[in-house]
Amino acid sequence: MSYFLRRTAPLWLTTIISVYLFINYYFNIGGLQIEQLLLSFAVVITTASLGLGLINLSRSHILRIQRMQKGQWYYSIILLVSMIVTIVAGLFYGADSSEFTLLYDSTVSPLGSTLMSLFIVWLAPGAFRAVRIKNVESTALIITLMIILIGGSPIGSAYLLDSLTISSWLNSVLNAAAQRGLKITIGIGLVILGIRLLSGLEKTYLKGEITE
Amino acid sequence: MLLIEGRITGLILLIIMAFISIYMALIAERWSPQIRQLAGISVIPELIGRCAELGKPLHFTTGQGGSLAETEVGPQIMAGLSVFNYVARLCVKNGVKLIVSVGQTDTMGLLQEYVRDAYTAEGLPVPDMEEILRFHSRNQFAFISAVSGLMRRELPASNIVIGPIWAESAQLVCSGLEVGAMQLIGTARTSHIPFFAILSDYVLMGEEIYAAGAQLSGDKQTTNTLAAQDVSKFISILLLIIGVVFFTMTGNNFIKNLLGM
Numbered sequence: 176m177s178y179f180l181r182r183t184a185p186l187w188l189t190t191i192i193s194v195y196l197f198i199n200y201y202f203n204i205g206g207l208q209i210e211q212l213l214l215s216f217a218v219v220i221t222t223a224s225l226g227l228g229l230i231n232l233s234r235s236h237i238l239r240i241q242r243m244q245k246g247q248w249y250y251s252i253i254l255l256v257s258m259i260v261t262i263v264a265g266l267f268y269g270a271d272s273s274e275f276t277l278l279y280d281s282t283v284s285p286l287g288s289t290l291m292s293l294f295i296v297w298l299a300p301g302a303f304r305a306v307r308i309k310n311v312e313s314t315a316l317i318i319t320l321m322i323i324l325i326g327g328s329p330i331g332s333a334y335l336l337d338s339l340t341i342s343s344w345l346n347s348v349l350n351a352a353a354q355r356g357l358k359i360t361i362g363i364g365l366v367i368l369g370i371r372l373l374s375g376l377e378k379t380y381l382k383g384e385i386t387e
Numbered sequence: 388m389l390l391i392e393g394r395i396t397g398l399i400l401l402i403i404m405a406f407i408s409i410y411m412a413l414i415a416e417r418w419s420p421q422i423r424q425l426a427g428i429s430v431i432p433e434l435i436g437r438c439a440e441l442g443k444p445l446h447f448t449t450g451q452g453g454s455l456a457e458t459e460v461g462p463q464i465m466a467g468l469s470v471f472n473y474v475a476r477l478c479v480k481n482g483v484k485l486i487v488s489v490g491q492t493d494t495m496g497l498l499q500e501y502v503r504d505a506y507t508a509e510g511l512p513v514p515d516m517e518e519i520l521r522f523h524s525r526n527q528f529a530f531i532s533a534v535s536g537l538m539r540r541e542l543p544a545s546n547i548v549i550g551p552i553w554a555e556s557a558q559l560v561c562s563g564l565e566v567g568a569m570q571l572i573g574t575a576r577t578s579h580i581p582f583f584a585i586l587s588d589y590v591l592m593g594e595e596i597y598a599a600g601a602q603l604s605g606d607k608q609t610t611n612t613l614a615a616q617d618v619s620k621f622i623s624i625l626l627l628i629i630g631v632v633f634f635t636m637t638g639n640n641f642i643k644n645l646l647g648m
Contacts (some may be wrong), residue, residue, distance in 0.1 A: 217454075217455075224493040226388070227597065229522075231489070231495065231517060231520060231522040232522045235517040235521055235522075255389055260634060270480050274529070283526060287526070290558075291528065294557060294558070301461055301586050302555060334543075348403040358577060359620075361594050363594065363623065365462055365594075366401065366615060367408060368600075369462075370408045370615075371601065371612055374405075374410075377601065379601075379603055
């Protein structure tokens with residue numbers, strides 16, 4: 176691929192489109208409302224890229240079946256069969272049909288809910304790691320954690336009103352302040368990244384730009 | 388051509404930030420401030436070295452949700468891709484097997500190009516993309532189940548996650564913990580940063596992921612723009628202090644009204 180296609184063209188394209196969207200956001204320029212068209216390009220590209228994902232997934236699992244990969248090939252068969260059945264149901268009956276929704280509701284939804292409910296199981300190792308006194312910060316974290324736990328529990332809110340007050344203060348003042356601080360800096364970081372992209376200074380996302 | 392009401396102050400602040408950024412980039416050859424090296428970025432060669440020493444693969448993902456076209460998550464994915472471009476090169480150079488879990492299909496083309504580029508740069512034949520890039524699903528829990536399973540089968544020595552992460556955060560990082568992977572996680576999703584801070588070895592918090600690309604580029608002009616980020620932070624802090632003091636003393640929401648102009 177030529178240097179122009181690899182670097183110059185994407186940089187210019189990024190800059191021109193970004194400048195246009197930037198002007199369009201701040202000014203009433205009227206008559207040139209092509210931002211919806213640009214956004215629809217994005218939607219089309221994202222949807223079309225699903226095809227790439229489908230090809231990758233199919234090839235990857237077909238390879239596993241061909242190689243009879245130990246402990247995996249039969250799962251690949253299940254996946255491919257499920258995928259084909261879902262695609263066929265969607266194409267022949269439509270995405271809103273009862274046949275298609277039945278497939279989705281009886282498999283994906285319950286599996287998703289099960290995994291969501293397992294979230295607490297995954298939190299346990301985190302909590303275990305967090306409640307270890309190592310230094311001043313971890314001690315402060317444990318004290319805060321205990322107050323929040325007591326404040327959030329029925330017995331705490333029933334008998335220890337002060338802990339509830341402290342708990343809500345910790346949440347609404349300290350936690351909110353820290354979260355807002357983070358959000359402000361994220362916003363600033365985002366803007367500066369935008370400026371770097373707009374001015375062509377950010378190039379690490381381009382092919383062939385990294386030379387460690 | 389008229390300015391849209393409510394966006395005037397935003398535009399002025401944006402122009403100030405752009406001016407500082409471009410000015411810092413222009414003076415880069417003459418003067419560069421001392422930029423703090425992000426621990427999470429400096430550790431990447433160590434993560435790859437660990438994989439090389441143990442003869443195990445490195446797992447990378449930018450998460451499953453959103454797309455590059457989305458305002459909030461798009462830049463996070465972009466930051467992840469910038470890091471991946473660097474990671475891919477280092478992995479190929481050190482002969483480390485790379486496994487990438489893909490959830491956002493619109494990144495697939497870019498990821499393929501980075502991998503192909505990394506192998507070509509080292510003069511090596513490009514392997515099957517399906518062995519490296521593995522699209523799992525756009526569904527949150529299907530994706531994370533696949534990643535968990537993959538980690539248990541492939542036993543990566545290092546796990547790098549840079550991008551938008553939702554409720555799959557705990558399972559993602561705990562899977563890495565269970566297989567003994569050294570982990571670098573970065574996200575700008577504030578509600579999930581605490582999990583990562585506790586469970587992973589290195590964290591890139593919020594704005595740090597956007598700075599990662601600049602730091603990795605090693606280019607003076609680009610790294611100098613990070614100083615502009617700090618100047619903008621000082622301006623924000625100043626506005627906050629003036630606003631709080633002014634409101635406390637007079638009860639007037641002057642700064643808030645000014646920002647809302």
